[in-house]
Amino acid sequence: MEQRAGRRGTVVTLAVAAGVLVAATALFVVLYVREQTEISRVEERIATAEVSIAGGNERITVMKSTVDELDAERARLTTMNAELHACADAAKDSVAAARRANEAAFGAAMGKAFVHCRR
Amino acid sequence: MHTMRYETELNGYRPFVPPPLPPGPVSGVRDGVTTLIVLASLFLVSAGIFVTLFLIARGDHANAVARLEERRSELAEVDERVASAEAGRRRADERNTVLKSDNAAMSGCVKAMRHYLWDGLADSRRAAAARDLLTKCG
Numbered sequence: 001m002e003q004r005a006g007r008r009g010t011v012v013t014l015a016v017a018a019g020v021l022v023a024a025t026a027l028f029v030v031l032y033v034r035e036q037t038e039i040s041r042v043e044e045r046i047a048t049a050e051v052s053i054a055g056g057n058e059r060i061t062v063m064k065s066t067v068d069e070l071d072a073e074r075a076r077l078t079t080m081n082a083e084l085h086a087c088a089d090a091a092k093d094s095v096a097a098a099r100r101a102n103e104a105a106f107g108a109a110m111g112k113a114f115v116h117c118r119r
Numbered sequence: 120m121h122t123m124r125y126e127t128e129l130n131g132y133r134p135f136v137p138p139p140l141p142p143g144p145v146s147g148v149r150d151g152v153t154t155l156i157v158l159a160s161l162f163l164v165s166a167g168i169f170v171t172l173f174l175i176a177r178g179d180h181a182n183a184v185a186r187l188e189e190r191r192s193e194l195a196e197v198d199e200r201v202a203s204a205e206a207g208r209r210r211a212d213e214r215n216t217v218l219k220s221d222n223a224a225m226s227g228c229v230k231a232m233r234h235y236l237w238d239g240l241a242d243s244r245r246a247a248a249a250r251d252l253l254t255k256c257g
Contacts, residue, residue, distance in 0.1 A: 032172045
């Protein structure tokens, strides 16, 4: 009789252990699946961020080349501006001198205009 | 009757007699115990496997999150650089616009002066060019 009771105790213990282990397996299956879903979500966001980074870098490259072009254009415009200024200043001086009937100043200004207003 | 039939059907073999068994209930308990041990071992293994898988996945998750953070700060940096590049482009554009309008403002006067100086004008046309010069370079 006592032996039987001991066996029953063993059976109950083993059943409980098996039950706990089933529960643990189920729990960790669920946890594992959840981690995997989280990982794929994070990976997706990483991919999105990487696409944005690539797009930003591309825009930076494009803008840099635009800025380079604008700088080249500015150099051209600046020399042109200097030339135009030299001529226009002389022309304005000559007009102002003519208005004041200042012949000496007019002559000097026209001399400058001859130099700076070449075609 | 049955014995007779066995004997005839099995061609003279003795009928099957099971070996003596220990008392029934105890044997049932032993079978149950064995089954439970096997089951518990199986579930121990499966629990171990999934605990391991979970721990690995958790590590991977942490790594992925760290990488995401890295990418995000990289993206913020890139966005900042895009903004400053955009500002630089706008500034260059503005400077060129200023130069262009300055040049355009002067070109009328310069053209008039060049026309007056170099087009070999005489008399009335020269006077007209001089008047033009007065209005455009005044």
